[in-house]
Amino acid sequence: MKLGFIGFGKLGSAMVENLLKHDIKVVGWNRTKEKMDTFEQVIKKDLPFKIWEEGVDVVVLNLFDSKSVKEVLFGENGLINDQVKNKIIIDTTTNHYEEVLEISDRVIESGNEYIEAPVIGSVVPAKNGSLVVLAGCKKVLFDKYEHILSLFGNKIFHFEEYGVATKFKLINNMVLGSFMAVLKEAINMAEAIGLDRNTAINLLENGAGDSLVLRGKKSKVLNRDYTAHFDVKTLLKDLDYYYEMAKENNYPTIISSMIKEIYRALEKNNLGDKDFSSIVDELY
Template identity: 40%
Template sequence: MKPTKNVGFIGLGHLGHSIAAHLVEQGVSLTVWNRTAAKADDLGMQGAKSPGDLISRVDVVILNLFDSDAVASVLAGKDGLFSGSCKGKIIIDTTTNHFARVVEFHSLVREHGATYLECPVLGSVVPASQGKLTVLVSGDEQAYASVKPLLALIGSAVFYLREPALATKMKLVNNLVLGSFMATCAEAVALGEAAGIRRDEVIDILLSGAGNSMILSAKKDKLKNAEFSPHFSSALIYKDLHYLQDLCRTLNKPLFIGSTVKELYAITRSKGVDNRDFSAIYEIFKEF
């Protein structure tokens, strides 16, 4: 089965832009809408006037937004998706949402005659540009089957978890590992430097020892060069860990490591540098 050629895309941040560019490279014809229209200029895509205009032109819409408030606005805000022709359409939401809000989105989209698939992705800008993200999916099985070829262009691994909110919950669990491991590696680098070892040597040694991981491998150059242009921002991991705290509260489970790591990323927010890559948490440890 070939992926659909008639696809809309909303949300051209760092990750969304990489996903969209890769889809275009794979021959998918995209129609896009973004609050900052200039972010689509280098992609050579058709632009829609509004989300409502976009969904009226396509069969499938992919969302990649900052949080659940942004998703709610794109769905139901002024000129949002619900203002357009939604009947029979599929909305693929790759945003990392709040687990409770995402259940509402399934219901709201269904009320407007469309189908909502929550499809949070694991990975960042580089794997997105290569179609090598991991995609988690919850929602209607028939809709999932119809867009699976499209999802296969986004991710090299696709996991179908069926029940609404399960994909989102799993993404939050994954980001507990992501955030805490990044913070641990950053602290280790800062400690090694404080002990008198060159930063690049500390990183190379960690990669040959207990620190060997996809996370440190992906962030080694940013740490070595102290260059923290965002692929995945501190603001995003802080938001995700906050959602995870809410999940643990509903499960009556404590969140030991994740809560501490969340407050470390809160420091980047208080300093106004949470728009930088989340590996920049290294600089927080350097200050202590």
């Protein structure tokens, strides 16, 4: 099987690594070319629309935000133009909940198909194909391309209506950011009463702190290694999208507003490129 892939960032590169392990031929494009250098087997193109020259029908996107998705799809040298028909875009970007509807409409109007596919999980599950995929598209399309989604994730949830997957992904990331901030307080408080970090984390794991978040971030926090798997600025993008969604739904953001502003303070302190778990050792 041959797939196009656009977006060799932290998550995208991990997803490509996994595709190559499955002997999938990958035709790739990334804005910063050097990020594709380590992928010798990837057929590299210098412009997005040139991916089609290699005879692929499906292109997977993993880009920063909805603005970048629109540029890559509809901008100059973008994937979608008048000659491109009957192709499939699988978009694993965490998009804005409204812009994803505009993007799906425009792709479908152009005579192509769009599968909204934000993912839960980070670099480690992406490398071994165990992300959770939230797929939004009509059922026939889902049935036809589920085998591709299952290369990325071992749990796949399907929603007929566009937008639901993205909205839930934003809720998930509100929980992720909030829970990490709670863990920060717990770990720092345990240290303040005289426990060492290792003991504190061990106790939390055996009590109310046991969670996917703690298990995922434990070694980073213990080693104070905050090289990013999921950085502060990307989480903040999602928390800002979440906040807009809550406002539109007239739903209170008592907890998430505060959490969002804590991560904004981290970004202001030049920590935007650090893993969001760096909150444990920063600010207060």
